[in-house]
Amino acid sequence: MKVTIEVVAKKAGVSKTTVSRILNGNYEHTTEETKNRILSVIQELDYHPNALAKGLKSSRTNVIGIVLSDLKNPYWSAVLEGVEDMCRIFGYNLMICNSDEDPKLEEQYIKEFQMRRVDGIVINPTVKNMELYRKMGEEDFPMVVINRKVPGISTNQVVIDNIKGASMAIDHLLNNNRKNIAAFVYQNSNISPWEERVEGYRKTMLRHGYRQEDLKILKIDRQSGEVQEFIQRFIGENPNIDAIFSTNNMLTLEVLKALKQLYRNVPEDIAIVGYDETVWSEHLNPPLTTVMQPAKEMGKIATKLLNDRIHAKPPYKMETVILEPRLMIRKSCGS
Amino acid sequence: MKVTIEVVAKKAGVSKTTVSRILNGNYEHTTEETKNRILSVIQELDYHPNALAKGLKSSRTNVIGIVLSDLKNPYWSAVLEGVEDMCRIFGYNLMICNSDEDPKLEEQYIKEFQMRRVDGIVINPTVKNMELYRKMGEEDFPMVVINRKVPGISTNQVVIDNIKGASMAIDHLLNNNRKNIAAFVYQNSNISPWEERVEGYRKTMLRHGYRQEDLKILKIDRQSGEVQEFIQRFIGENPNIDAIFSTNNMLTLEVLKALKQLYRNVPEDIAIVGYDETVWSEHLNPPLTTVMQPAKEMGKIATKLLNDRIHAKPPYKMETVILEPRLMIRKSCGS
DNA sequence: TTGAAAGCGCTAACAG
DNA sequence: CTGTTAGCGCTTTCAA
Numbered sequence A, B: 001m002k003v004t005i006e007v008v009a010k011k012a013g014v015s016k017t018t019v020s021r022i023l024n025g026n027y028e029h030t031t032e033e034t035k036n037r038i039l040s041v042i043q044e045l046d047y048h049p050n051a052l053a054k055g056l057k058s059s060r061t062n063v064i065g066i067v068l069s070d071l072k073n074p075y076w077s078a079v080l081e082g083v084e085d086m087c088r089i090f091g092y093n094l095m096i097c098n099s100d101e102d103p104k105l106e107e108q109y110i111k112e113f114q115m116r117r118v119d120g121i122v123i124n125p126t127v128k129n130m131e132l133y134r135k136m137g138e139e140d141f142p143m144v145v146i147n148r149k150v151p152g153i154s155t156n157q158v159v160i161d162n163i164k165g166a167s168m169a170i171d172h173l174l175n176n177n178r179k180n181i182a183a184f185v186y187q188n189s190n191i192s193p194w195e196e197r198v199e200g201y202r203k204t205m206l207r208h209g210y211r212q213e214d215l216k217i218l219k220i221d222r223q224s225g226e227v228q229e230f231i232q233r234f235i236g237e238n239p240n241i242d243a244i245f246s247t248n249n250m251l252t253l254e255v256l257k258a259l260k261q262l263y264r265n266v267p268e269d270i271a272i273v274g275y276d277e278t279v280w281s282e283h284l285n286p287p288l289t290t291v292m293q294p295a296k297e298m299g300k301i302a303t304k305l306l307n308d309r310i311h312a313k314p315p316y317k318m319e320t321v322i323l324e325p326r327l328m329i330r331k332s333c334g335s
Numbered sequence C: 001t002t003g004a005a006a007g008c009g010c011t012a013a014c015a016g
Numbered sequence D: 001c002t003g004t005t006a007g008c009g010c011t012t013t014c015a016a
Helices: A005-012 A016-023 A032-045 A051-058 A074-090 A103-115 A130-138 A162-175 A192-207 A227-237 A249-261 A295-311 B005-012 B016-023 B032-045 B051-058 B074-090 B103-115 B130-138 B162-175 B192-207 B227-237 B249-261 B295-311
Strands: A063-068 A093-098 A120-123 A143-146 A156-160 A181-186 A216-220 A243-246 A271-275 A289-292 A320-323 A326-328 B063-068 B093-098 B120-123 B143-146 B156-160 B181-186 B216-220 B243-246 B271-275 B289-292 B320-323 B326-328
Touching: A005 A016, A005 A032, A016 A032, A051 B051, A063 A074, A063 A103, A074 A093, A074 A295, A074 B074, A074 B093, A093 A103, A093 B074, A103 A120, A103 A130, A120 A295, A130 A143, A143 A295, A156 A295, A162 A181, A162 A192, A162 A243, A162 A271, A162 A289, A162 A326, A181 A192, A181 A249, A192 A216, A216 A227, A227 A249, A243 A249, A249 A271, A295 A320, B005 B016, B005 B032, B016 B032, B063 B074, B063 B103, B074 B093, B074 B295, B093 B103, B103 B120, B103 B130, B120 B295, B130 B143, B143 B295, B156 B295, B162 B181, B162 B192, B162 B243, B162 B271, B162 B289, B162 B326, B181 B192, B181 B249, B192 B216, B216 B227, B227 B249, B243 B249, B249 B271, B295 B320
Parallel strands: A063 A093, A063 A120, A120 A143, A143 A156, A156 A320, A181 A216, A181 A243, A243 A271, A271 A289, B063 B093, B063 B120, B120 B143, B143 B156, B156 B320, B181 B216, B181 B243, B243 B271, B271 B289
Antiparallel strands: A093 B093, A289 A326, B289 B326
């Protein structure tokens, strides 16, 4: 036998209305005594309100959705952790899905979230559904975009300054007397953070007097299954390279593997700076210098912004928060 | 103006019933022609059914929940990945939460999931809410327990054989002529997998003719903030140890750090086997031998089982699936 | 201080 | 083949 608000009301000898008020902490219309009676009946019956009915009626679910693309990457786990922390604080439950960088999937999941009437979503966009993002903005659907900038769109955004991160890395390498710095990146069409890191490399090198022709950028096809070959060939063909700026934490592991195969020592022969701090960075041999991104903080801020937006009244003011990376200096640069 | 099933029905000149049938792929009662008319109206109006209303009425939400405890650990990311994959296949959306090993939180989240009428949950239990688990079993709430065994409870369970994993590790070390093997574990009350790994160590050692007094088990208080001190002191006090079996991947990183500090070489002075394969295992120096757990597979199987259970009719037959770990042999054991 | 009643948007007998 | 109708369990005006 299902226990609904009606059953509670009957047993407490009051109306559903009164029970509903109590449930929602709206005590001002009710005697202390009736309140207590209702409360004890609720306890006794182990009553739990049906959130679907509540949501249907009130058009607020206290659920937010997050669409991510690669949970195996500790960067995203950290973001998720931040989101979770804030959800706990604000009282949201969290729906999660994985776009896998597929715009079709992304669209489908967003639609599903909307059908479930989530109060808002946090999204790391594939940046390939511009029409959809624009529409969501127009329809005032609460959303905050993280990690990748989506240009010309009316939402809150939280991103991390990749140009800055790259520039810190390159500056550090140059300060440690490295002269021939190469940048490695996975060529994945338009993942803006990666592009920005390369751009940061470029700018910083030029600023230090290098010419465009001096730059060495290796774009690696991740899918090809020949990542090692790519890297090793490149290093072979560019024997005078004395430092590598790796724009992705998984890629960094590949670089290390390649260097070991080629018997190149880090940092004596080649210095390395990796992007993204991870649990293992400091345990590698030598410990790895990395650009640390405040991932968890990004998740927290995004959720905070989303919550603000959900409770705000129009006109909404949209904000773009830019977070600063930090350089974790270790032995892999020889300093 | 909100577009509901009613609006669609009006515009298509049919009743809500007919639209509902079409929405749910129930075409057999409808002419091809009306069907198409409805479909095109749906498209035209960009109609999306309200999942709350649907769920309220049909008491099926197509949402499942998962309660985890530490997403930062790649083991859990892998599990989640498996769960997600199957959710995509079965058409579920996923709610996620983090118990953080806190029984109170665990209970709260389970309640919240139930209030949201999720169709079922996958849970890595804290194993400290026995009463609750039992009750859920009794009430036939669809649930599958993963990772940790919960004794005497009527649900599906998917676990990984930890005794076996430990035994593989120890056998391998003994086969490589290690004579003095210690086992390291975080002392976290009753995390059954960790205990089982220690137990596997014990059993295997005894089976190989060692006596109880020969065993060296270091229990480390994770919270104390003195993990390094613990490990280094232990190694100092037990200079004849020539191998360490580490029962947790984060702990393994600590062990490596300690050994480096003490100038002990791996594997020459001390061999190591770690528990849990990770992306970085093969990139450490030397590459780490690990016990690989089929985490993603566990997530997949659990979700499969949950889906079966959700669609099953009583009487339900509960299953406990035990997965086999695999030894990833690398240089850290000197073989 | 309390309750009656009207829905939120959908599904599913049942009837035609 | 299609529609009428009665809810699912809750919130919220409005009246008492």
